[in-house]
Amino acid sequence: MSRISATERLALIRVKNRPTVNDYIPLIFDGFIEMHGDRHYGDDAAILGGIATFYSMPVTILAQVKGRDVEENKRTNFAMPHPEGYRKALRLAKQAEKFNRPVICLVDTPGAFCGIEAEERGQGEAIARNLMEFMTLKTPVISIVLGEGGSGGALALAVCDELAMLENALYSVISPRGFASILWKDPSREKEAAELMKITSEDLLNFGVCEKIISEPAGGAHNDCQLTADNISEYLFDAIKRLCRTDAETLLKNRYQKFRKIGMFTE
Amino acid sequence: MGLEDLLKKVKDRFDDEAEVAPALRSAAYNKAESEKGVKIPEDLFFKCPRCLTTSYKEDFEKNRKVCANCNYHARLTWRERLNLTADRNSFSEFDANMESQNPIDYPEYADKLQKLRKACDMRDAVITGECTIRGYKAVIGIMDSNFMMASMGSVVGEKITRAFEYATKNKMPVILFTASGGARMQEGIISLMQMAKTSGAIAKFSDAGQLYITVLTDPTTGGVTASFASLGDVIIAEPKVLIGFAGRRVIQDTIKQKLPDEFQSAEFLLENGFVDLICERRRMRSYLARIMRMHNYEKIEEGRVNK
Numbered sequence: 352m353s354r355i356s357a358t359e360r361l362a363l364i365r366v367k368n369r370p371t372v373n374d375y376i377p378l379i380f381d382g383f384i385e386m387h388g389d390r391h392y393g394d395d396a397a398i399l400g401g402i403a404t405f406y407s408m409p410v411t412i413l414a415q416v417k418g419r420d421v422e423e424n425k426r427t428n429f430a431m432p433h434p435e436g437y438r439k440a441l442r443l444a445k446q447a448e449k450f451n452r453p454v455i456c457l458v459d460t461p462g463a464f465c466g467i468e469a470e471e472r473g474q475g476e477a478i479a480r481n482l483m484e485f486m487t488l489k490t491p492v493i494s495i496v497l498g499e500g501g502s503g504g505a506l507a508l509a510v511c512d513e514l515a516m517l518e519n520a521l522y523s524v525i526s527p528r529g530f531a532s533i534l535w536k537d538p539s540r541e542k543e544a545a546e547l548m549k550i551t552s553e554d555l556l557n558f559g560v561c562e563k564i565i566s567e568p569a570g571g572a573h574n575d576c577q578l579t580a581d582n583i584s585e586y587l588f589d590a591i592k593r594l595c596r597t598d599a600e601t602l603l604k605n606r607y608q609k610f611r612k613i614g615m616f617t618e
Numbered sequence: 619m620g621l622e623d624l625l626k627k628v629k630d631r632f633d634d635e636a637e638v639a640p641a642l643r644s645a646a647y648n649k650a651e652s653e654k655g656v657k658i659p660e661d662l663f664f665k666c667p668r669c670l671t672t673s674y675k676e677d678f679e680k681n682r683k684v685c686a687n688c689n690y691h692a693r694l695t696w697r698e699r700l701n702l703t704a705d706r707n708s709f710s711e712f713d714a715n716m717e718s719q720n721p722i723d724y725p726e727y728a729d730k731l732q733k734l735r736k737a738c739d740m741r742d743a744v745i746t747g748e749c750t751i752r753g754y755k756a757v758i759g760i761m762d763s764n765f766m767m768a769s770m771g772s773v774v775g776e777k778i779t780r781a782f783e784y785a786t787k788n789k790m791p792v793i794l795f796t797a798s799g800g801a802r803m804q805e806g807i808i809s810l811m812q813m814a815k816t817s818g819a820i821a822k823f824s825d826a827g828q829l830y831i832t833v834l835t836d837p838t839t840g841g842v843t844a845s846f847a848s849l850g851d852v853i854i855a856e857p858k859v860l861i862g863f864a865g866r867r868v869i870q871d872t873i874k875q876k877l878p879d880e881f882q883s884a885e886f887l888l889e890n891g892f893v894d895l896i897c898e899r900r901r902m903r904s905y906l907a908r909i910m911r912m913h914n915y916e917k918i919e920e921g922r923v924n925k
């Protein structure tokens with residue numbers, strides 16, 4: 352695996368034909384049935400939810416949807432969810448808990464949407480609720496960052512037993528552009544920020560935030576979508592087998608500890 | 619012109635306005651006045667950032683730093699907040715020596731923290747501990763926006779998590795006064811993870827049946843709104859404070875239009891169903907005590923914390 356810089360990865364995950372969840376789902380799962388709506392306000396196409404089978408085992412899928420063209424991006428808001436998207440995800444996660452099936456979250460978002468309606472409907476509350484509820488969800492949760500893992504909007508689908516990242520995926524507290532814009536008042540220093548922020552899959556593995564890096568074909572996932580999907584499948588097969596063997600109490604204890612131990616301080 | 623003359627001049631003008639044209643003391647008028655370049659000595663006067671009215675600092679401070687004109691509840695230091703909230707001499711601090719490291723080697727981060735520690739009389743942006751409030755024992759956390767806009771990094775996340783773990787073990791309620799610009803970007807992904815860590819501690823605390831009261835103060839935004847600030851059993855806000863997820867400027871840039879003044883105010887959140895009540899500073903202690911009493915916590919003698 353050759354070392355690719357964060358800046359190069361930033362360009363790679365923005366490649367127009369980088370595969371999205373809609374490419375991967377048919378290649379990894381069988382018989383996907385989409386389920387809509389949060390039962391309170393509406394349906395948010397930025398988060399796709401539903402059930403499918405994986406090696407004939409039922410699973411729940413929650414996925415942030417980057418569009419493959421302008422039309423799809425309009426519909427899915429460039430994968431920037433509104434509160435009802437997060438609430439739909441939580442509803443379906445609770446459904447998975449009830450019927451004892453693993454939850455697989457596919458993360459790919461620039462962040463939660465910033466807008467008037469999102470604030471009116473409680474974007475902060477929706478994300479907070481997911482963080483809290485996923486921490487005690489009594490069924491295995493696996494999250495995979497496919498491309499962009501943007502801030503709290505990504506974390507709301509990433510409180511999990513194991514976090515995996517595609518090799519070139521990035522996961523950060525804020526986009527490099529936002530970082531440069533806020534801390535240096537100069538969004539054009541985006542690349543410099545990307546290098547500084549430690550946001551690659553290797554960085555996150557070192558921090559103990561990510562447990563597994565899923566390799567991509569040479570040049571990036573778009574060069575061989577089938578191969579990338581196979582790599583994801585292989586990881587999922589192992590992870591599900593491992594986590595389904597763990598009793599619920601241990602699972603939750605380990606999940607809490609996974610996040611509990613993250614922090615760098617002296618006293 | 620001497621300072622006394624200036625003072626008299628400003629005071630005279632205020633007195634005149636109060637009599638003849640109170641309506642003129644609108645935000646627009648004050649803004650126009652201030653743009654004309656009337657310079658106001660900052661150590662003697664408080665200029666409200668909401669209604670732009672100027673008042674004597676002494677009066678403002680006597681009024682618990684609440685704007686007499688518009689009731690905006692201005693920012694407090696952690697010490698001021700503690701003095702207004704806890705029973706005298708009842709506070710004992712947790713984790714007083716905890717300090718952040720520099721996970722992404724952000725340039726000059728250590729120096730910046732060092733300067734702020736001196737200026738703010740705290741090691742990082744939150745103070746936690748236990749105290750009594752009108753005789754009710756509680757674990758308390760106070761965020762101070764003077765310290766790097768009270769952004770949440772490793773220390774804030776860890777101290778809040780430990781506060782909840784302590785309260786879970788000792789069957790005590792938790793009261794957090796939140797204020798924050800959000801996650802501390804200088805600590806990279808580690809700061810984002812603090813949102814999950816604190817929310818997880820609250821899940822366990824909540825399962826143990828204990829009471830968590832959030833008091834949202836100016837400003838509570840970003841990753842703190844999207845984690846522990848929004849998870850109280852009871853969520854109280856101070857009047858007129860700013861509460862939101864996304865920054866105002868970010869939204870304005872997205873939608874390309876100006877947002878109304880009341881957008882993301884405490885009152886806006888109340889209307890949209892995200893806070894239980896708005897409570898004035900002068901009534902806060904009494905409300906907190908009443909709420910704890912109604913959740914069957916027992917009153918002990920004021921000023922004592924039994925360990």
